Amino acid sequence: MNFLIYILIVLALFFFMEFMAWFTHKYVMHGFLWVLHKDHHIRDGRKVEWNDVFAVIFAVPSILLIYFGVVNPNYYLLSAGIGILLYGMAYFMFHDVYVHQRIPILRNFSNRYLRATVKAHLEHHNPHAHYNYGFLIAPLKYYLEEFSRKKAAQK
Ligand SMILES: [Zn+2]
Numbered sequence: 489m490n491f492l493i494y495i496l497i498v499l500a501l502f503f504f505m506e507f508m509a510w511f512t513h514k515y516v517m518h519g520f521l522w523v524l525h526k527d528h529h530i531r532d533g534r535k536v537e538w539n540d541v542f543a544v545i546f547a548v549p550s551i552l553l554i555y556f557g558v559v560n561p562n563y564y565l566l567s568a569g570i571g572i573l574l575y576g577m578a579y580f581m582f583h584d585v586y587v588h589q590r591i592p593i594l595r596n597f598s599n600r601y602l603r604a605t606v607k608a609h610l611e612h613h614n615p616h617a618h619y620n621y622g623f624l625i626a627p628l629k630y631y632l633e634e635f636s637r638k639k640a641a642q643k
Pocket residue numbers: 513517518525529612
């Protein structure tokens with residue numbers, strides 16, 4: 489069965505999207521489209537942000553891939569579309585719901601991965617910080633820090 493190939497495509501697209509999100513965040517959102525990203529950094533309690541335009545843009549390839557994957561049908565395209573969709577959902581749940589609490593749920597849920605990754609993103613929100621452009625994957629030092637902190641606390 490080609491089933492394993494499809495799973496691999498889903499995973500590959502998922503991680504590719506983290507790269508795309510990092511790249512876009514660093515070079516586009518903090519670059520020539522800062523005008524759309526700005527209101528995410530200067531948060532004033534607005535329910536909808538201009539920054540949400542990026543979510544809509546990133547949804548387009550996913551919708552097209554799933555659409556053509558279903559109508560052809562072509563499971564390679566469908567798998568790629570599902571990979572992007574899953575990334576979009578994970579990104580939204582992590583960044584918008586969990587970190588920024590745009591929907592007040594999951595507040596009490598925490599683990600080492602989340603603590604380290606949230607810390608990295610909150611540091612990105614420091615107006616003087618020009619680093620940590622990734623979302624679901626933070627620089628290694630945050631995980632090492634979190635891991636050693638926890639180990640020290642257990643002693
Ligand atoms: Zn930013």
